[in-house]
Amino acid sequence: MLTSVELSGRELGMIKLMADFFVEKPELTAKIESYTTAYYALMTTYSENFGIPTEDAWKTFEELEKKLDGAKDIRVEAPSPIKKWYSLSTEEINMIRVLIDYFSENPKMTPTSSFIANRSESIIEAYKWFFGTTEGNGEYARESFNNLMEKIQAATSIKLDTLAPVVATPNPYEAVLQLLQLAAKKLNLDPGLHEMLKRPMRTLIVNIPITMDDGSIQVFTGYRVQYNDLLGPTKGGIRYHPELTLDEVIALSAWMTFKTAVTGLPLGGGKGGIRCNPKEMSQNELERLTRGYARAMVRFIGPHRDVPAPDVYTDAQTMAWIMDEYSEMVGYNVFGVVTGKPVHVGGSLGRNEATSRGVMYTVIEAAEHLGIKLKGSTVAVQGYGNVGYHAARLLNEIGCKIIAVSDSKGGIYNPKGFDPMKALEHKNRTGSVVDFEDCKNITNEELLEVECDILVPSALENQITKANADKIKAKIVAEGANGPTTPEADEILFKNGIFVIPDILANSGGVIVSYFEQVQNQMNYYWPEDEVREKLKNTITKAFKDVLAISQQYNVNMRVAAYMSAVKRVTDAMLTRKHKTVSPIPEPKAAVQSK
Ligand code: NAD
Numbered sequence: 001m002l003t004s005v006e007l008s009g010r011e012l013g014m015i016k017l018m019a020d021f022f023v024e025k026p027e028l029t030a031k032i033e034s035y036t037t038a039y040y041a042l043m044t045t046y047s048e049n050f051g052i053p054t055e056d057a058w059k060t061f062e063e064l065e066k067k068l069d070g071a072k073d074i075r076v077e078a079p080s081p082i083k084k085w086y087s088l089s090t091e092e093i094n095m096i097r098v099l100i101d102y103f104s105e106n107p108k109m110t111p112t113s114s115f116i117a118n119r120s121e122s123i124i125e126a127y128k129w130f131f132g133t134t135e136g137n138g139e140y141a142r143e144s145f146n147n148l149m150e151k152i153q154a155a156t157s158i159k160l161d162t163l164a165p166v167v168a169t170p171n172p173y174e175a176v177l178q179l180l181q182l183a184a185k186k187l188n189l190d191p192g193l194h195e196m197l198k199r200p201m202r203t204l205i206v207n208i209p210i211t212m213d214d215g216s217i218q219v220f221t222g223y224r225v226q227y228n229d230l231l232g233p234t235k236g237g238i239r240y241h242p243e244l245t246l247d248e249v250i251a252l253s254a255w256m257t258f259k260t261a262v263t264g265l266p267l268g269g270g271k272g273g274i275r276c277n278p279k280e281m282s283q284n285e286l287e288r289l290t291r292g293y294a295r296a297m298v299r300f301i302g303p304h305r306d307v308p309a310p311d312v313y314t315d316a317q318t319m320a321w322i323m324d325e326y327s328e329m330v331g332y333n334v335f336g337v338v339t340g341k342p343v344h345v346g347g348s349l350g351r352n353e354a355t356s357r358g359v360m361y362t363v364i365e366a367a368e369h370l371g372i373k374l375k376g377s378t379v380a381v382q383g384y385g386n387v388g389y390h391a392a393r394l395l396n397e398i399g400c401k402i403i404a405v406s407d408s409k410g411g412i413y414n415p416k417g418f419d420p421m422k423a424l425e426h427k428n429r430t431g432s433v434v435d436f437e438d439c440k441n442i443t444n445e446e447l448l449e450v451e452c453d454i455l456v457p458s459a460l461e462n463q464i465t466k467a468n469a470d471k472i473k474a475k476i477v478a479e480g481a482n483g484p485t486t487p488e489a490d491e492i493l494f495k496n497g498i499f500v501i502p503d504i505l506a507n508s509g510g511v512i513v514s515y516f517e518q519v520q521n522q523m524n525y526y527w528p529e530d531e532v533r534e535k536l537k538n539t540i541t542k543a544f545k546d547v548l549a550i551s552q553q554y555n556v557n558m559r560v561a562a563y564m565s566a567v568k569r570v571t572d573a574m575l576t577r578k579h580k581t582v583s584p585i586p587e588p589k590a591a592v593q594s595k
Contacts, residue, residue: 001205003166003221004275005067006242007158010050010060017046018099019152022120022145042103065100070164076155085159085216091141092148098126120145168243170486172251172461178487180254183563186554193571200250202226204300208274208292213282222293224272226306227253230573231261233304234270235339235511237311238293238318240286242277248461249273252311255482256511258566259504263543265515270306272297278313290318294325301326303336303522309514310340312460315386316352320345336521339514348517350532351510355480356390356458357533358509358540362501363395363454363478365544370499372475375399378417378452380474382406382444383459384424384433387480387507391456392420404442404450407432408459411447412439448472457484464489472498479503494557502559504566505540505547512539 007015020028021042028045035041047057068074074093075085088096101107102123108130124141152158177198184194204224209217223246226234236256239249249271257269274293278286301308310319319338323345326337335346343349350357367374379400381392384407392402401417409432412423418439426436434441448455448464449471457463458480464472469485469492477493478501479485485493485500493500513536520526527535543565551561 002161004161011064012158013050014046014060014064018103019149023149038103039105066164067162068100070162071160073161075159076151077157079154079156091144094131095145095148098123098130166245168245168248170462171247172483173247175487176251176254179563182560183567186564200225200227206296210288210292212285220274220276220289222274223249224297225249225253226270228257229268230570231268232266234268234306236269236271237309238314239273239311240276240278240313244273244275252482255504259508259511261566261569262504262562263508263512263539272308287321290321291325294322298329308338316340316342336518339517346521348513348520349529351513351517353390354513355387355507355510356394359391359478359480359506360394361537361540362506362544366476366499366501378403379454380404380447380450380452381456381458382447388458389424391458391480396420404447405433406444406447410434411442411444412436413442414439456480462486469493479506490559500558502562505562509536509540512536
């Protein structure tokens, strides 16, 4: 399928550097001429200019090559004050392909292999080689090439529509399958049931055209995946992210299936999202997009079918828009179509901090099990959004010392501890926790490796990998985020004696209170916050104890134990409801007895 992709900062930097090579910047020319191949010149110069290892430069180039190869449309954003997006002509897109090939490790354009001689001319030659002769003596091609170089050099951003598959690396869906495999083996699961659990039950892909504030129309791709509904209506958040992929949504929906199961909720698992960059969109644009998504989903979601909730870069306001649009469509108020709503329009007290409160309850249980005194123990939190901030605040309230936190722009560290609320005020004022008083700025990578008792990854997937798992010093890792640890890293943490409270358990507080919100919506009767907290504590503590017992009984880590518990519940439901997937063979009618 056609996917809209915005080039990353690194990719944009690389393509600009390629353009610079061709406009004969004197400082670059001397440098390039000292290398034997264009590929080597590009990789070395790029890695020096951007201060990154050459290995990363190759990867950036490969990724760029893949995206541009499948590109059907490329748009460049002109800088301020124009700030407009321009589509490149077919000729210009082809020129970019030639440019990429010119710098590739094994360029196909043999007639122009001597790149030092005359770079612009060699590109025109290569263009002819690939795409046939240009008009006249090549003046036209030369002109369009020069125009293209100017556009690329000035571009503040480049977007493209590509047919190449866009997959995150590592792919979180692969991680789900690996974990499922481990649990299936331990449970000696029937291969057919295992097959069923590997795939989502239903997937919807929608393309939503939106009028932007500048009057242009942009089309955004949205997903909703209902992974499994054997235990009840599917449930799971909606994520807005520029790099969202279908596989990521599938992985998240599988995690939701196992999360609702491990906590014993009468719900299945689903997830959704839109590939968009909410940071670059106005509130009005986000509202139009969200309402468009709700309209596209109207036959697919509902209180008894599939109930979305907030996730990364969506919030209570997003849910209120979906609830309102859905209610408009069906003709009456349906508060229960989404959870995580503002309290005055059907939300539950305590939902906002529920995920983090659940993290806190599981940390209390883990600390007790390990004999760690929580008062005075040190905490590092990656990600300072809904989950990260409230986790820091709540752990601080029970006596832990917050020594490091981070957001997408970087992190802060003070071994003596700091006030998490003041750090949030600083973030709200400046846009980031970075540069907070009395703290040293650190990178997100450094944050994960700080000396601390409890580490709470609360940002995105794949943060603890086999590359850094050995450097994690925490005694407890409580996964606020979904999928922050890769399966390879998991083994390393287990081997190093680090107690991991897996995502499907640690961050299940959000879905538990979402479930309470659904129940309250259906009753149209709302509970006081103390009652919500008490019920949350009981539910998540019981789930923790169940998982710990399995991990001790089978001598497996907490993650495998959590999957075993969840898989067993889902497959037990499957076997009880067998008709769901096994078509019943009609009994032959008994022959009518003649009297
Ligand atoms: P959010 O949008 O409120 O916050 C995300 C935070 O992560 C922001 O502070 C952002 O700056 C930071 N971030 C983004 N990229 C980062 C990076 N590369 N390094 C460090 N920080 C980065 O989102 P949220 O609701 O807090 O969700 C965070 C995680 O928790 C996600 O994995 C989500 O799926 C999971 N989760 C959320 C809930 C919930 O109820 N909100 C429930 C369960 C799980």
